[in-house]
Amino acid sequence: MTAVDLFLQQLINGLSLGAMYSLLALGFTLVYGIMELINFSHFNVFMVGCMIAMLTLQAMGLSGQTVILSGAPLVLTLLAGFAVSMVLCGFIGVGIERFLLRPLRNVKGPAAMITTIGVSYVLFNLVLLTLGSDSKNFPNPLPPVVFPIGGAVLRLREVLIWITAAVLMLALNYFTRYTKLGKAMRATAQDAEAARMMGVEVDRVIMISFFIGSALAGASGMIFGLYYNLAKVDMGFAAGLRAFTAAVLGGIGNVPGAMLGGVLIGLIEALSAQALGSAWSDVVIFSLLVLVLVFRPAGLLGRLAPNKS
Amino acid sequence: MMKALAGSFVSFAGRPLAGMAPERRRALGLVVLAAVLLAFPYIHDNDGDIDSAANAMSYAVLALGLNIVVGFAGLLDLGYAAFFAIGAYYYGIFTSFQVMPLWSGFWDPFAMLGLVEKINQGGPDLVHFTLSFWLALPTAAIVAAFFGILFGAPTLRLRGDYLAIVTLGFGEIVPIVARNVDSVTNGAAGLNGIQAPKLFGQSFGVSATPYYYVGLGLVALLIFVSLRLRDSRIGRAWMAIREDETAASAMGVNLTRFKLMAFAIGAAFAGMTGVFFVAKLQTATPEMFNFAVSSMLLVMVVLGGMGSVWGVVLGAVLLQLLQTWFLPELTGWVHQLGAAIGVPALRRIDFVDSTQLIFGVILVVMMLFRRDGLIPATRKMPALSYAAQHAEVRRGGFVNLDRIPRWSPEPGNALEVRGVTVKFGGLVALNAVDLTVPAGGVVAVIGPNGSGKSTLFNVITGLVQANSGSIQFEGVELLGLAPYQVLERGVARTFQNIRLFPNLNVLENVLIGQHARLRSGPFASVLHTPGNRAEEAAAANWVMDIIGLFGNRLLPRIGQTVSGLSYANRRRVEIARALASRPKILLLDEPTAGMNPAETLELAEQIKSLHALGLTILLIEHKLDVVTRLADHVVVLDHGDRIAEGRPDEVRRNDAVLTAYLGRAARAAVMEDDHAS
């Protein structure tokens, strides 16, 4: 492998990681943008999403690495996996919002955040007690297609994850910018009280944003499973933390910011593993985050909210 | 009074304790609590449970430290365990057999101090560090405080959740570094041979009891420190920052200094705990300090009651005992119950695997039903009685003015604003504005909404940067100063939309006004030095005099949280807070907004009486009758330009002013009206 090939390969690795972080970061950003809440339960909704996707594919008769599909069956299987995990995760998110967070809506301070930590414990241990903590072999129906680019290798699954991430993100961007509901969301994020007075059903908007955020976590779970062919109960934290960092780096509450942050963190992770060793990846990521925030306190694309005086 | 006493006596006749004065009841409760805690290892002689309790003490200290950062100063810290780790590794490295440089003469003086000893493991002589536990406690506090400042410094400009993620980052970085620098920390394998504390030559060994007492002592000490800090100038400054940073800095609180102080003192608590924790454990591994610890500490603080010293201790102790003692024993208890009542099903239940699940559920339920914590920091004051609310209110100027010393400003111009321009992006908020306030005078700034009046106040008080110009106060340039420095020079202000500290009571709000006039640092505040006591007493007297000016409006309400006060009373508190700093010039931003005509009149009289005492006043006001009544001189702004100035009656007739205020058509109407009268 030449140095150029190596760099190219690490770029591919980093972009794939970044796509996953971006998707997960979107959930944080959506909820944060609207409620100013760091949602720690998101970590484990993502994990649950991966488990649901795995169980769905297994229920459709796929197991391990043995069944490989192509054409229409492949597309249908993948769509089914995405649909089930996204919808169920969405409802989990709605449930969390409706029953556990709504009563805390007007409470100042970190009470709601603590609730999400509690929910995270509950989700984690429910999965632990029902499915166990061993690594699970996530079904992989994708044909092993490989596109060589010089000495570097691009695999079908990488192309798939980029495309899916891009489609979901563009759709979300379109949704928040141009649809009535999306506009209502942004209005709620700006000023919930004013939005309410202008006829926005704030409760519904918040619930829907929880649904979308959690459904995206479900989609990330499915993508994660397809990409790594693995599901494990403790997978939520490391990926979640980096995704959250990505959301902040890009400017939390900002949809393009979450995408940019995710891709950057993915690239930093891959390139720092090459240059320094993966043991130092987190140190590099967080140092960079501190540095960026010192000079741009609202993140790369975020704008500091004017002091409400 | 007698009636109330008799009433309470009757209603509490069956409960002698409740009949006692609250302070005595408190003292008695503390004595009983202390006795029980001291006797605990003898009452319940199980080394494992005593150990659980000792660990709970560690977490109580950590929670107290985090409470200073999060509860008092309102700085959300998700990486607090980093400081715990720093204290732990500090003691661990300097007592274990990990780092052993070659022996040389350099180490002789340290050996004499007992900090190192010469050892030989075959090969050359090596240095073995033997830092005493009792010396490590205070020095770890200093080391951790240093790191607190180091990690705190980049976060100063960050708000809320950005702060949280950066602290989380530091919390991740510290254990990673501990894991990766094997040569110093022995990495993941953990340090070997950390020394147990010695007292009078006797090692603590492995029995949990002595550690329990040291832990208890630490908790007691740090509860004391927390309480003293909370009730001092420093605690008030922290709470002001927590409630409203902008208002805090405008009232003289140096944000940088007090935020860093909170980080440093909070970190110091954690550093000490680190020493205690690993001395007891005799090993340290990087996993002991990961994010889960930081998040659990936050949970303890919130569960106990943010900002409540006793609450966080209770929260920490309860949560820790729940995890390490009660939930693990639950299985045994249920089994015993099953055996006792003859239900074999109960004997087969095994909770060990689901303790964390139960824990999560408890957390969620607590937040739903008791979110202010077990012991909330602010207790709800009973509402004032009807009689107290409707106590006769004196109209007119201030009462008890004789208690306030007169101002005797140097003659000349107090405040001189020259050519100040402020731009926000493309918008020119102030355009080369000039303004002069003579010493002892009252100047009013008027102008339509958006004319730049509040921006003028903001630029004077340092909240907004000017693009050009100069602002001199008593010959000193104010531009470029931070808000707290402006206040220190004698410029105090109120805000157009009232920026009080909502969860603090009237007395605390006004006391924060005194902040810049007090000097006590953390040590004086904790030790209650004579200087500190004198200063605090004087401050309390002065503040009561200021509040007294407003008579029955505020005096019966000094213990009430300001968020519950009426709009007019909040305005009064804000003026009292500004006056408490004993300013040389008072900047009032629409002081009568939202007041009814009677209240407006009352306040105008009060301002007038301050003027009569010699105080210089700069006023923004819409109500022209108030302006006419108070001001010697009026400046009119429109779209950032000064369009007119002069005596009130002159300005009232100025064409440009009327156009700006009312539009052309209305101006014509007014002019006609004037002619007619």
Added chain:
Amino acid sequence: MITRRSTFRIATGVASAAILGSRAAHASDQTVKVGINLSFTGADAESAARIANGAILAFEEANAAHAVPGVTFDLVKFDDATATAGQYDPAQAATNARKMVSDKDYVAAIGPQMSGAGKAMSPILSAGNLAIITPSSTNPDITDPKFAAQYRPSGKAIYFRTVATDAFQGPNMANYMADTLKIKSVYILDDSGAYGVGLADAYQRQAEARGIKVLGRDRLDPKAADYSATLTKIKAAAPDALYYGGVGQAGVKLAKQAYEIIPNMIKAGGDGMQTADLLKGAGFPAVDGWYATVASPHVTEDPKTASFRDRYFARFKIYPDDYTVTCYTAAQVIVEAAKKVAATGKPVARDAVRDAIQGVTLPDSLLGPIQFDENGDLKNKIISVFQIRKDDKHPLDDPDSQYKYVGVAPMTQS
């Protein structure tokens, strides 16, 4: 063959033995407690449960067979994981050690999983003279005579192992790879854990001593999902082999991704890679060809191994992995020691049990002959090497049929 029904009978037998124990005929009837301290909640819960199963089975069998006349074993679980730490918590391990020490009914203990917990427990157990046998913690420090003053202040060995320390597995495998696999260069990874780092360090020292070129050393974050960057780096370095010190948590992901990126490289690990989790989680074809070592002599075609597997499967409906076996053996050692104490007519108490454990000889355990040296380590230092080769005739997640014995990793000649 033990059927489901007969397992049920054993289980009820155990229950009635426990309940009726006091009514049995022996004059010296005694229920003794054995504590088992593992991380039953949090990240390591699953492997803890599987390890504990070994002890559960051993004591159930001992009780049912009245292996020690008049003595009933009561296995009590202690969880050393806390929500505060999110995983194993040395402070909680210390608390548990104190709990066991302060209850005289405890005569011995099993555990812990992690060396960090062991370091916190050992001094306390030493002061209480309660022997503990670890089925899985391999960091050599605790039994190293250099740290005797620290970890066994009262002098006698207190921390026994039915698992080899990292001090032999790594170096012996380095010898095997140099001699048999003829590798000239290697890339070394560890999983940040005490076990993995220790193993990789020991391997690296010997590999360098044998003239194998170490082309790089990296550390994986076991919680991270993606190792492709590190593996790409290894691909570019192009060593003859990859050696991984660590357990399945990172090992499963590593095996899976290594198959995609460096499919043809020789890959090897320690006993952390001899696990059902790897077969189940990574699966074929990813795991095919991996080498793993086990710190015991390999007894070929031994009927007792097959019998154990059947009994275990009948009881728990899963296959045992190697720490299940070390834990089963640890429990057997305790039973054997109690038997020796009871035979002298003395009550089974912890002091006597400790001394008996020190002198126990199990000639034909599942791990081969078991004897402890004066530090508590196994006397047997034979390291067996296995390679994963797909065997379709047996279940693909059964370690016993998928790991093929390929030889002994030679000791370092000094």
